[in-house]
Every structure is written in C-alpha cells, then in structure tokens.
Amino acid sequence: MARRAAFCLAVLAFLAGPSASAHAETPKPRAASASICADKYLLALADPEQIASLSWQATGPLSTFAEEAAAYPSNRGGAEEFLDANVEILILNSHGSMELRRIMGQFDVEMVVIATTTITFDEIAQSVRDVAAKLDQTARGEALIADMQARLARIDPQVVEEDAGPSVTYFRPEGGGAGAGTFVDTALRHAGFRNLQADLGNTGWGRVPLEQLVLTPPDGLVTSFFDTAYKGVNARFSSHSLFTRLSAEKPVMPVPGRYWTCAGPMLIDAVESLAAQRREHFGGGHD
C-alpha cells in the first residue's frame, strides 16, 4: 500500500512538473482561512505567497502549526479583513461563521466550506481535493492524501482489519464522549481500538452513562482536550469518584486536543498517537 502510494506520488510529481511551469505566469489565487480547521488545509496546500491570512486561533493552543502560522497575518473573521486583503478564496467551516458565510456570498470571493460533519478519511480526502483544486494546487493535494493513506496503511493492519483491539471509551473534560458517526470513532478504529460507546449502540457526541461503564468497563480510556480545558468544568467531571477510580485502574491515553479540533488532515496525527499508546499499553498484537 505504502509502495503504491509512493509510486502514485512519483507519477503525480512528474505530471505536475510541466503543468506547474505552464501556470507560472498566472499567479495562483490568494486565499484566507477563517477557522483553525481551515487554517490547516490552507497551510498544508497553499504556497506561502497565496496565504493572505490565517484565523486568530492559528497561533493558539489548539494549533498543531503555531510556529509556522506565526509567519502569516492573522484575521479575526471579519468580512472587512478579507475584502481589504483582496482575498479570492475564503476557506471556512460549515458551522460557526453563519453571518460571514452569508455576507461573503455577495462579494467576488469564492468560498470553500469544510463540513464539520465530516467523519471518514475518505471525506477528509475529498475536502483536501476540493480545497487543493480551488487553490490550484492539485498535485500537493494528491500528495497530502497519498501521505495520509500511506500512514494509515502502516498502522498494524491485522489489528485494525480484524477489529480485535482493546475497547476504549473517549472522554472530553466535560464528560462528553463519541459514539458511532463521529470522526473520533473513525480515529479510534483506525488506531486499532474498538469504541465501546459505539459498540453499545450510541451515535453522535453524547456520553456513555457512568452506570454503563460500571457494567461494561472499557479496557482503557482515551481523553482529549483535558490540556486546554477550563479548569472549572474540567474538575467537575474528571473528579467524579467513578471516573478517578476507572482512570486509576485502566490505562488513560491522552490525545492532544489540537489533533482533532475537526476532521482534517491532522486526524492522522491523532490516529498515530493512539496507535502508539495502544502498543505501549496493550502490546502490538493484542486480541
């Protein structure tokens, strides 16, 4: 799989070579991003001179690319900023900036919307492809997808395919979890875990009732956003006696929140972090 991806890359690089030089005279479109999720797409795909600005969160604690982002102007999501900077393409989330999406539609700015309801790696690949096409960076987009797929394929295929890994439950500081139909579920399964919450029939971002956890305890806990959470909320759920006992008895595997602020190209980082922790706590060929 990895070899095939590498071959694809080589072919693409070859194809992209002449076309890139042909396009050299017409400058590639200038773009800005209005969410931390969109920032990642823009940074990964665009040439530095294409980037007009990144969102104000790009240099914050939820960013996997804070240092890199510091080199670019930042925006606060105001329509004025994008018009002033002559932005041709604006990348934003499908949720959160309702008014911005509405008003930018009136101006000569093309919007690329990243669906916050994205779940699978195929959907992420499709988003990458869409953004790359708009940025006139098709080759870089395909390379990013190939890299993502190659890294996915490298993660203990037998554990992942047999769905035989340890079962875990995912917790955010406020007690929220992830059932089927969430990108966290996708990441857990690709990392060789079974998602207890999904196996119990839960869908969406709800939580497993603590009572249920007593009846069917998971083999481990996956936590995220505990590093960036407000302490007040953090303390209430994570200091519950049941949760503290469970986290004392079972391995707790923290995933940095910045890996999955949304289902973007960096979700592969979350998968790799999870897989490494699974190997550490449960061994490579756990069944």
Place this chain on the structure above:
Amino acid sequence: MTEAATAAPRRAAHTVSHRISWLSLNLALLALIGVLACVSLTIGYVTYPVTDVVAALFGLGDDKVITIVRELRLPRLLLALAIGGGLGVSGAVLQGLLRNPLAEPGILGISSSASFGAVITIYFGLSATFVYALPMAAMAGAATATTVLYFLSARNASTLTIILAGVAIGGLAISLTSLAMNLSPNPWAINEMIFWMLGSVKDRSMHDVALAAPFVLAGVILLLLTSRALDALTLGEDAARSLGVDLKRVRALAIIGTSLAIGGTVAVSGGIGFVGLVVPHLLRPLVGHVASLLLLPSLLAGAALVLAADIAARLIRVGVEIHLGVLTSLIGAPFFFYLILRTRQRVE
C-alpha cells in the same frame, strides 16, 4: 371628571416649561448619534483615513474602501440605530403601559420567542440552506408570542396578567431553546445557536437592513401612537378609562408595535438585552416624568447606546469580536440590580 379637568392644565404647564429643554434634549441626542455614526463608520477591522471613509460613503475613491464602507459598515450602523431605537421606545411604552419600572420587551417573552424561532432553523439546518429561513422564523416566533398576548389583552386582562403571561411565554421559549441545544447532535450547531443568541450586528448586509427596517419602522410608529394614552395611564387604569382612553386599543398598539420592532431586530441580529430597560429610566428625570415626552428621547438614546456599544465591541481587538448583546447586558444587568434595590426601598 374633575381629575381630568385638573390634569389637563397641569400637563399643559408641564409641556410648556419642558418644551425647550425637551427640544434641546432631543437635539443633543441627535448630535450624539451624528458623532457616534461618524466614529462607527471609521472604526472597523481594517483602518482607513477618515477622508477616505467619507469619500467612500459618497462613492468616491478606492473600490475596496467603497465596498467596505457602504456594504459592511453602513448596514452595521443602520442596524445598530434601528435596534437601539426600537428597543428604547418599546421599553418606554411598555413601562408606561404596564406602569411597571421593570417592564421591557424581554419581559413579555417576545425576544425569547423570536430567538427560539431562529434557533429552530439552526437546529434543522434550514438557516444554511435558505438564507431567509432564520429571520422569517424569528418573526414567526415573535408573532406567536404577540398573538397570545394580544388575545389576553383583547379579553381585557389586567396588566399584571399580561406581564405574568409574558414571563410564562418567555420561560417556555427559553426552555424549548435549551431543549433544541440539548438534543442537537452536532456540537458546532450548538455553538452557532449560542453565538447567535448573544446578539451582534457583525457582517450584516443591506439585505438585512431591508428585511428589518420595515418591521422596526411600523412597530415604532404603532408605539408612538400610544403617547397620549400613556399620560392618562400615569393616573391609573380606571382614571385613564374615565378619561376616554381605550385600554384595549392601547395595549394592542403597544404589544403589536413591540413585537414588530423586536421581531424585526432579533431576526437579523439575535438577542440584545437591557437597552429597553435602561434607557427610559435614564431619561425619565430629564423629561419631568411625563410619559409622552419620554418616547422620542428614548428612541434616540436607545439608538445612541446600541451604536456606542457596537463601537466598543469593535474597539476590543482581541480574538473573536465581543457580541453586542453581551456588552449591552454588561451595562444593563448591574443597572437592573440597582433598580430592584431602589424600587424595594421606595416600597418599604
């Protein structure tokens, strides 16, 4: 009848002695709005020289500046004025009608019903597929609350009944809004609902102005029509009735006027609280406590206050913009508290 005979000259005397100061009060408020409007147009996410902004307003100069001033900053300014004006005058009318210093559009449940209508469209994703779904649903929410209140007032219910019904309607709307958030499968949608309810005029367009303005204007006109009756009502409901005031009509004017004005503004800008409560109280001593003289200054001062708050929101240049509704509530809530304490002292 004797009361009426003495009340009329007293009112006339009041009017004469206050006419000049009342006029100058309104002129001062107008001047304030003029200054604030200029500041509002020159403040934004990007900084341009004042001369460029003025030129752009008249369609001269750089196309980019013209677009930003005319299509982003001007609608923002107009909406802030419309919202503030609508809130200020409806607060003044409701406080006069219900003879309750704590009355404001929020207390009748109209704002929260409008918010609930809007949240429903976010919940079902309608706001993303059809741009006018949200404002239309917000107005439908306001209209529903109004219909209930109107039928109550048509049955000649007491003002206390109307206030309590308003509180109940508001409570129901808030709990249904919370239910929608509770059941929302998507955390980002919840985020969107919350941020929308905080109230803002950021990145609004002339379409939004065109959508809200007719409703706000019609509402304000209906509200201003109550001014005579409000003076009579300061003597009490029975006295007002004996003076020939048609209480049913006044209540209907006030309730329908409020919901048109508030429904129209909530539809495009979310919930903006406390302006309707604070403004009439600030001005009442300045107009000699004459209810009818309070309406126009409240309209102007409300507009000035919301505009000032919107300028403040843009001056804080860190992270996401502070929502307008948050700023007005930050001013309004402590004032509300002070008001409760003072009212209690007076009763005791």
